[in-house]
Each structure stands twice: as C-alpha cells, then as structure tokens.
Amino acid sequence: MPRVKRPVTLATVATSAGVSIATVSKVLNGRSDVSLATRRRVQDVLQKHGYVGRRTEPAERGSVELFYQGVVNSYSLEVIQGVVEAGQLAGVDVVLTTRPPRPHPQTSSTARAARWIQDLIASGRRAAIGISSELSDADLAALSRARLPFVVVDPANTPAPGVTSVGSTNFAGGMAATQHLLSLGHRRIAYLGGPATSGCAKARMSGFRSAMEAVGAAVPKEYVRLQDSRYDDGLAGGAILLDLPDPPTAIFAGTDEAALGVIEAARARGLRVPEDLSVVGFDDTQVARLASPPLTTVKQPLQDMGAVALRTALQLAAGEKVDSHHVELATSLVVRGSAAATS
Known part of the structure; x- marks a missing residue:
C-alpha cells in the first residue's frame, strides 16, 4: 500500500524554521510582534511545505489609514510603497486616502475632526499614518480621545508633544x-x-x-x-x-x-x-x-521611512512602547552628473 502522506502541522513548520509554535501562529495571524527576518523565515517554510491552516471564522485583518495632502508625486509614491509593502508583511490592509476634507463653513473644526475619527474607528482602522501632514489641534485632540495611534512621515511642521513621527537627517x-x-x-x-x-x-x-x-x-x-x-x-x-x-x-x-x-x-x-x-x-x-x-x-530612504512608520503604528496599536517619538533615518549624498567644478 502507498504510504499516506502525513499532514504538515504547526509543530513541523516551527521545527523547520527553528522557532516556537507560538511564533508560527503569530505569523499566520499577521501579528506585528515578530521580527522581519523571523517572519520571512517562517513564511518561506510555510510556502515550502504548502501549509494550509484550518478554516476558521473569517478573521478581521485590521487596517491602517494612510493619508496625504496635496497631489501624489514621486516623493509620496516612494513612501506609500514602503508602507504598503510593510503592511503586506504584517498582514494588515493599508487604505490610502487624501487629507481629511476641509470642514463646511458652518461646521466647526472640532465637529469635523470628531466625524473623521468616528469614520476611522467604524472602518476598523487600527492606526493612522500621514505623509507630510499638518493636523489641526482639533484633529490631534480627537485622535488622543479615541486612543487611535497616529504616526506622521516627514511632518509638515514641528510635531506636537506626544505625536510620533518618522523623518530623515x-x-x-x-x-x-x-x-x-x-x-x-x-x-x-x-x-x-x-x-x-x-x-x-x-x-x-x-x-x-x-x-x-x-x-x-x-x-x-x-x-x-x-x-x-x-x-x-x-x-x-x-x-x-x-x-x-x-x-x-x-x-x-x-x-x-x-x-x-x-x-x-x-x-x-x-x-x-x-x-x-x-x-x-x-x-x-x-x-x-x-x-x-x-x-x-x-x-x-523613503521606502524605509514608510515601513518604519507602519511598524511603529502597529506597535502603538498593540499597546507597546516605542523607543522614541521621533525617528530619523540617515541620508546620504548620491553623486551623478548635474554638478561639476566651477571654472
């Protein structure tokens, strides 16, 4: 009789990847508290073994709001790509929107901000990320009351105390x-x-x-x-x-x-x-x-800045502490052909 192939289990995957069963489970569930290197190693083993988990009730992947001001350009596209790719690795959806709309002349900024945050929460957002965004005091107050984590990439102005930001040197x-x-x-x-x-x-x-x-x-x-x-x-x-x-x-x-x-x-x-x-x-x-x-x-390092913003937002959403409320990634000079010695 032909040998019956035994199904691949979490234990099999954990042993092959050199991690615990709990770590494999975290990767499968899109948890953010797993290092990038470990996540990729586990994902490689899962793919190699063709592991398919048991079907359960559809789990809410969770989502992060990514918004920007003005017109999308080459700069913002690089940041967006970094955020989206990091979201894929973390198992969360990234929803791209424009800056929260300006309030109607008869609507106060406080009311507009409250409505915006209510919409984010109702949509299941775990956090929000802004690109070169300048939020009003009403926006920041609403985010704080709702305890919705917010991270800004390259803030348009000096961030208020307590606002987490990612930039460069x-x-x-x-x-x-x-x-x-x-x-x-x-x-x-x-x-x-x-x-x-x-x-x-x-x-x-x-x-x-x-x-x-x-x-x-x-x-x-x-x-x-x-x-x-x-x-x-x-x-x-x-x-x-x-x-x-x-x-x-x-x-x-x-x-x-x-x-x-x-x-x-x-x-x-x-x-x-x-x-x-x-x-x-x-x-x-x-x-x-x-x-x-x-x-x-x-x-x-625009894509890296986007990835760091996504991972930081998820850390805050999980109630974890971050090492710093402002992270600066290193810049470097790239010499090409548009500058030459003066005559």
Whole structure:
C-alpha cells in the first residue's frame, strides 16, 4: 500500500524554521510582534511545505489609514510603497486616502475632526499614518480621545508633544549637499526650498547655511528662496535666481522635482548643466535617475521611512512602547552628473 502522506502541522513548520509554535501562529495571524527576518523565515517554510491552516471564522485583518495632502508625486509614491509593502508583511490592509476634507463653513473644526475619527474607528482602522501632514489641534485632540495611534512621515511642521513621527537627517543632508558644491569650488550657491513653515525644509536650509558659514562663504538675502518645492516652483524660483545681476553658479534645491524645474529654467536661458550651472536636489526619487543629466541629490530612504512608520503604528496599536517619538533615518549624498567644478 502507498504510504499516506502525513499532514504538515504547526509543530513541523516551527521545527523547520527553528522557532516556537507560538511564533508560527503569530505569523499566520499577521501579528506585528515578530521580527522581519523571523517572519520571512517562517513564511518561506510555510510556502515550502504548502501549509494550509484550518478554516476558521473569517478573521478581521485590521487596517491602517494612510493619508496625504496635496497631489501624489514621486516623493509620496516612494513612501506609500514602503508602507504598503510593510503592511503586506504584517498582514494588515493599508487604505490610502487624501487629507481629511476641509470642514463646511458652518461646521466647526472640532465637529469635523470628531466625524473623521468616528469614520476611522467604524472602518476598523487600527492606526493612522500621514505623509507630510499638518493636523489641526482639533484633529490631534480627537485622535488622543479615541486612543487611535497616529504616526506622521516627514511632518509638515514641528510635531506636537506626544505625536510620533518618522523623518530623515535633513540638517546633515543639507550640509552634505552644500559641502559637495563647495568642494567643487563653488561659493555663489543659492538655496531654493520650503515652504518656510516646513520643519524638514528649515532643517535642510539650516544645513546649507551651516556649511556656507563654515568656510566663510556669504549668502546674500536674494540667494535664499523659501517656497513650495514642486517642479513649477523650481522653474519659477530658478528663473528669478538666474536673472539676478550676479546669479549663482550652483543651486541646492530642496526636492528633486524643484531641482528639475531649476534645470529647465537654466536651459531656457541657454545655460548648460553642469558646465554653466551646478544643481543638487534632495530625496533621490525616480525622477532624479531619469533626469538629463542624471541628478546629484541627497538620498532619503523613503521606502524605509514608510515601513518604519507602519511598524511603529502597529506597535502603538498593540499597546507597546516605542523607543522614541521621533525617528530619523540617515541620508546620504548620491553623486551623478548635474554638478561639476566651477571654472
């Protein structure tokens, strides 16, 4: 008689993966309190054995609200991908929405905030994550009353006490970008970034100023433009900088998209990049690699920032303590072809 193949059990999977049965169960149930390496090892063993668990009543996977302000761009897409991939590993759904709608003129911000939080809770959200979001005091108060964990990636302003955030070393990144231009012999360096209310933009500008002061390089008032950092802003701001009586030989833009706008403003004036003008961006999104010439930029680990935000939100939802209410991931300079030594 042919041998009957014995069914694979949790114990079999646990032994093969070198973990406990409880750990295998946590992975199957999408629990967040399992390290990424262990989770992947267990998932590999489950797939290898073709393990299929017993059918039970449909379990609520749980979901996390991910919202953003403004138009989705190359920056936010990178963060979104990091959040979504981390959600898949953790076994939770990520629901993407725009910023909570503005209140009706006859509706108070407190009432609007309460309605927003009620909708999140009714939808079974375990936590909320915002990308470059600026929440009102009413929003934060409603989140606190509902005990709904909230994590913001690259906060648009200085986070209120108790708000957990994930960002990058913006000051160090601003210094690295400027020091690179200084090492190429540039001294007439302009900064184009913002808006002025943005905490991360102010940190990048502070890094720029610090690097310039360290070598005694002057920063004329007209060399600093604090504005939004989209492509059109870079185009308009770059035009103003390049039309100055004594224009800069290099421009540090606060985002990759703004840097591309600066490059186009230079081309419209018959200037070559990097021969006549050096340009450095910030973020290292896909547009930096596709630019012509490829853009020298400061890399933010955007997908990692999204993943950390998701895991932190789930930790808070599980009632666990986090080591810090603000996490900064390291930036690094990526040298490509948009900056060259000054003649």
